[in-house]
Amino acid sequence: MPILGSIIKRAIELRSKMPLSFQPKDPVRAQKRELKKLLRKAAGTAFGEHYDFADILREKDPVKAFQQKIPLHDYNGIFKDWWYRTLNGEPFVCWPGKVKYFALSSGTSESSSKHIPVTGSMLRAIKKTSVRQIFSLARYGFPQSFYEKGILMLGGSTHLNYNGTYFEGDLSGITTKNIPFWFQHFYKPGRRISKERDWPTKLDEIVAKAKDWDIGVIVGVPAWWQILLEKIIDHYQLKHIHEIWPNLSIFVHGGVSFGPYVKGFEQLLGKPLTYIETYLASEGFIAFQGRPGTNSMQLSLDNGLFFEFIPFTEENFDAQGELKDNPRTLTLSQVEENQNYALVLSTCAGAWRYMIGDIIKFTSVENSEIVITGRTKHFLNLCGEHMSVENMNQAVKKAEDQLNIAIREFTVAGVKHGSMFAHKWFIGTNNEVDPQLLREQIDNNLKILNDDYRVERVAAIKDVIVNVMPSEVFYSWMRIKGKEGAQNKFPRVIRNNTLEDWENYLESLEPGTIRTTHNQQKFTSTLQNQ
Numbered sequence: 001m002p003i004l005g006s007i008i009k010r011a012i013e014l015r016s017k018m019p020l021s022f023q024p025k026d027p028v029r030a031q032k033r034e035l036k037k038l039l040r041k042a043a044g045t046a047f048g049e050h051y052d053f054a055d056i057l058r059e060k061d062p063v064k065a066f067q068q069k070i071p072l073h074d075y076n077g078i079f080k081d082w083w084y085r086t087l088n089g090e091p092f093v094c095w096p097g098k099v100k101y102f103a104l105s106s107g108t109s110e111s112s113s114k115h116i117p118v119t120g121s122m123l124r125a126i127k128k129t130s131v132r133q134i135f136s137l138a139r140y141g142f143p144q145s146f147y148e149k150g151i152l153m154l155g156g157s158t159h160l161n162y163n164g165t166y167f168e169g170d171l172s173g174i175t176t177k178n179i180p181f182w183f184q185h186f187y188k189p190g191r192r193i194s195k196e197r198d199w200p201t202k203l204d205e206i207v208a209k210a211k212d213w214d215i216g217v218i219v220g221v222p223a224w225w226q227i228l229l230e231k232i233i234d235h236y237q238l239k240h241i242h243e244i245w246p247n248l249s250i251f252v253h254g255g256v257s258f259g260p261y262v263k264g265f266e267q268l269l270g271k272p273l274t275y276i277e278t279y280l281a282s283e284g285f286i287a288f289q290g291r292p293g294t295n296s297m298q299l300s301l302d303n304g305l306f307f308e309f310i311p312f313t314e315e316n317f318d319a320q321g322e323l324k325d326n327p328r329t330l331t332l333s334q335v336e337e338n339q340n341y342a343l344v345l346s347t348c349a350g351a352w353r354y355m356i357g358d359i360i361k362f363t364s365v366e367n368s369e370i371v372i373t374g375r376t377k378h379f380l381n382l383c384g385e386h387m388s389v390e391n392m393n394q395a396v397k398k399a400e401d402q403l404n405i406a407i408r409e410f411t412v413a414g415v416k417h418g419s420m421f422a423h424k425w426f427i428g429t430n431n432e433v434d435p436q437l438l439r440e441q442i443d444n445n446l447k448i449l450n451d452d453y454r455v456e457r458v459a460a461i462k463d464v465i466v467n468v469m470p471s472e473v474f475y476s477w478m479r480i481k482g483k484e485g486a487q488n489k490f491p492r493v494i495r496n497n498t499l500e501d502w503e504n505y506l507e508s509l510e511p512g513t514i515r516t517t518h519n520q521q522k523f524t525s526t527l528q529n530q
Contacts, residue, residue: 023290024302027368028333032063035306038346039066041121047082047094047352067308067329072344072353074323075114086117086350089165094350095119101160103171105282116282118174121348125304126175129285132300133278136290140274142249149216149247152188152206154224156485159195171282188213199485203228207235215245219252222261223409224485227475229268242270254278256489257372257393264406279372283356284347287370296369304348307332309341312359312376317342321376323355337362340388342376359388378493382414382421383460385453387446389492395445396427402441405431408471411494411502422463426494426502428471435517439466467516469506477505 024030036057043053051069059065071077082094091098094117101118156170167174176187176194189206196202210232218225229241236244251265251273258265258275266272279287279297284305287297299307309330310316316327323342335341343358345351357377360370374389381387396407409428414421427438443464447454453461478484494502506514 023298023368027299027301028331030302031306031332034302034304035066035346036062038304038306038348041348042095042350045092045094045096045350046085047350063331066346067353070353072323072327072329072355073351074355074357075116078351078354079115083115083117083350087115087166094352095121095348099350100166101174102166102168103174103282104168105171114282115168116171117349117351118171118282119349121304122284123175125300125348126280126285128303129288129300130175133276133288133290136288137250139291146216146247146249149186149249150188150213151186151217151219152213152215153194154206154218154220154228155194157195157197157202158191159197171280188215202485203231207231210244211236213245214247216247217250217252218248221255221489222253222258222265223256223475223489225251225253226261226265226268226408229265233268240270241268246270248273250274250276252276252278254280256492257389259393259397260400260407260410262397263400264408267406279370281356281358283345283351283354284349286343286345294363294369296363296367296371299368299370301332301368306346308344308346308353309335309360310344310355312340312342312379317376319381321379323376332368335362335365337365340373361390374492378491380412380414380423380493383456385450385456385461387423387450387453391446391450391453392492394449395442398445399438399441403433403438405429405433405438409474409490411474411490411492413494413499417462420460420462422465423461425464425466426506427466427468428474429468430471433468435466435468435515438468439464439517442466465517467506467514469509469514473506473509473513477502480505 039048039053039057039062042048043057048054056062056065056069073081078094085093086099087102089098093099097119099117099119101123102115103118104113105116153172153176155172155176158169158173158176160167160169160173162168173194189202189209193202193205193209196205206228232238232244233241238244242248253275254277258277274292277289277295277297279285285300285303286305287299289296290298301307309332310323310327311330316324318324329344330341338361340359340361343356343360345354345356347354355376357375358372359374359376359379361373363369363371371390378389379387392410392412396410399405400407407427407429411426413424413426415424416422425439425442427435443457447457457464474490475484478488478490491498
């Protein structure tokens with residue numbers, strides 16, 4: 001539909017010239033205004049009456065009063081005290097009205113699903129931010145014909161579970177079910193395939209239809225997209241994906257750092273793509289990459305979200321990533337660049353001072369731009385090494401380039417080693433590589449990236465163990481745990497019962513599947529019981 005493409009391109013170009021399209025002129029003032037809107041809207045709820053939102057709004061400094069009166073919450077705390085009531089169908093608990101949708105979220109394969117409320121206000125906010133991201137495409141200079149191409153979104157099933165009181169499913173399934181009517185012309189794989197609940201079946205059906213679509217944009221988690229592109233290339237005996245989708249230009253990704261996936265991903269392409277990162281969590285559309293020439297994302301400051309930031313330091317968090325008492329909590333006016341902060345949200349879905357579990361870093365305070373550096377529970381700090389997921393991603397990416405391999409997945413565990421400690425790496429790659437050489441590269445890269453790590457490698461971290469295995473081992477584990485597909489990710493740091501369960505699973509595999517720096521074995525990609 002060339003006319004529709006022309007209309008959309010013109011609308012995007014006109015809207016992108018408006019200064020308020022992406023960021024308010026005064027971000028700090030916008031955040032204060034947003035908090036007041038949230039408090040006024042929820043003042044009549046059970047939560048709002050319990051904490052006297054009306055009184056907070058009368059204070060000279062509502063932000064300070066809000067922080068003093070409302071406790072910080074994690075999921076277990078707010079669910080036990082409040083959200084369980086919304087799950088039972090009670091209206092006006094933390095947000096006006098009755099909650100119709102709940103997003104099932106665990107973040108990784110290591111925990112059971114959480115039920116995150118998704119209100120009508122939140123769906124409208126997500127839609128608004130999504131449209132803003134579409135408007136930002138005008139800054140990338142794509143031709144008019146690009147706006148006529150299909151957008152293939154690899155998400156959860158839109159066939160949501162309904163128990164008579166509420167619908168539940170992946171946020172991607174909930175939001176896709178509520179896409180604007182004008183977008184449905186571009187949206188792939190279409191209503192029928194998007195309802196499919198069985199992930200392998202959904203992938204097979206997309207492969208079968210791939211030849212019929214003219215795709216310009218793909219959207220989803222990098223690991224699952226890499227698997228799908230490989231399936232399409234193999235099925236149609238292609239050299240690369242651009243032989244079937246010559247107009248593919250953009251990959252919109254999120255959920256995990258794309259850095260470790262780049263090398264393997266680009267082997268599947270015939271020409272470069274534009275990569276655009278999004279930060280769409282079950283709790284809201286937090287940020288998106290709004291301009292070319294940066295890998296950072298702009299916070300959504302005036303659309304149903306109020307942000308707070310807890311410095312991720314030993315003063316505020318213990319070695320397991322648990323929050324200590326009376327943490328120092330900052331607002332947007334107090335943050336600094338290149339410091340790690342635990343993100344705290346208050347939202348139009350009834351989350352109040354809610355710790356989402358992510359760690360972010362401001363790359364530009366002026367532009368309110370951030371990058372995600374990890375999870376509060378996914379930092380390794382056994383003895384003061386302060387190793388973040390960002391460090392791990394960068395070390396792995398450098399090792400890929402140094403050894404000319406593609407690492408599809410990895411996870412790291414911190415373990416006791418006599419009276420000292422060791423880091424235990426599990427690396428998923430389908431390339432032939434010497435585990436000992438890979439160990440040396442990752443270890444040396446981390447020493448350059450992280451001064452604390454370099455010191456502790458002498459003082460306390462007495463060994464680094466690297467286990468190399470086919471990437472399918474990771475995906476098989478996800479499949480067994482019921483975490484295959486859509487927004488599910490393998491945890492970058494693994495510990496406690498999950499580590500024990502993972503290692504028991506690895507021991508059940510056929511001998512030779514895993515090669516380790518401590519027991520050199522012949523490489524094989526054969527797995528048991530697959």
